[in-house]
Amino acid sequence: MIRAVAGLVAVLSLVAGAGTPPASGMVPDAASFTVAGLRPPIVWKPIPFGARRKSEMAAYSKRHYGQHTWRLQDPKVIIEHYTDGTTWQGAWNTFAANSPHNGELPGTCAHFIVGRDGTIYQLVHLWIRCRHAVGMNYTAIGIEHVGTSDQMVLGDAAQMHSSLRLTLWLMARFHINIGNVVGHNETLYSPYRLELYPSWQCLVHADFPHWAMRKYRTRLRDLAGRRGVPVGKGPVWTNKYGC
Numbered sequence: 604m605i606r607a608v609a610g611l612v613a614v615l616s617l618v619a620g621a622g623t624p625p626a627s628g629m630v631p632d633a634a635s636f637t638v639a640g641l642r643p644p645i646v647w648k649p650i651p652f653g654a655r656r657k658s659e660m661a662a663y664s665k666r667h668y669g670q671h672t673w674r675l676q677d678p679k680v681i682i683e684h685y686t687d688g689t690t691w692q693g694a695w696n697t698f699a700a701n702s703p704h705n706g707e708l709p710g711t712c713a714h715f716i717v718g719r720d721g722t723i724y725q726l727v728h729l730w731i732r733c734r735h736a737v738g739m740n741y742t743a744i745g746i747e748h749v750g751t752s753d754q755m756v757l758g759d760a761a762q763m764h765s766s767l768r769l770t771l772w773l774m775a776r777f778h779i780n781i782g783n784v785v786g787h788n789e790t791l792y793s794p795y796r797l798e799l800y801p802s803w804q805c806l807v808h809a810d811f812p813h814w815a816m817r818k819y820r821t822r823l824r825d826l827a828g829r830r831g832v833p834v835g836k837g838p839v840w841t842n843k844y845g846c
């Protein structure tokens with residue numbers, strides 16, 4: 604956080620009703636923005652995530668990451684997805700259903716869905732782990748985009764505008780550099796990838812591979828430049844499980 608305006612940022616964060624206390628620590632130095640000022644409009648559409656689902660998430664975390672917790676603390680990665688559907692309600696229903704995936708509970712979810720018209724829906728609090736990407740859920744915020752292909756999402760101006768604003772706000776709020784804004788398909792090569800089940804270590808989906816995310820990150824850099832937000836280091840890829 605910028606020291607000179609720390610008090611102002613705190614006040615603005617409360618006014619904005621972000622749902623959690625303002626992030627502590629350091630936002631990259633820049634005098635021209637506040638974290639709260641970057642926050643796009645967000646529609647709160649919670650899926651059921653009560654004690655039972657939290658306990659399922661904690662057990663999942665223990666099995667796959669070695670930590671028995673449902674809490675998402677200090678997230679380091681933002682993951683972009685597309686829903687492979689055409690309505691936000693369809694995706695919301697899938698995530699709300701809490702149906703087993705790969706034979707395990709809890710069901711899949713994402714923190715946000717960005718609709719075709721650019722409406723941003725938030726489904727889950729940012730302090731809760733959501734199951735959206737194997738190997739990453741212990742540290743990643745998930746953003747779903749309604750659509751059936753990377754190109755469909757990249758070609759939708761309203762949806763892209765909202766997505767980039769949302770991602771930039773999350774980057775500033777949680778001090779996440781642009782190199783850790785990744786597509787679901789790219790998570791195979793993220794230095795943060797962690798998966799204790801050998802048979803799951805190379806599991807990944809096809810959404811948002813490198814070519815699509817290169818476009819996405821270029822647009823994100825452009826927006827960040829216009830808003831005076833430093834983006835930090837670009838991607839550094841690894842392949843720790845030899846996938």
Ligand SMILES: [Zn+2]
Nearest residue numbers: 684787808810
């Ligand atoms: Zn995905």
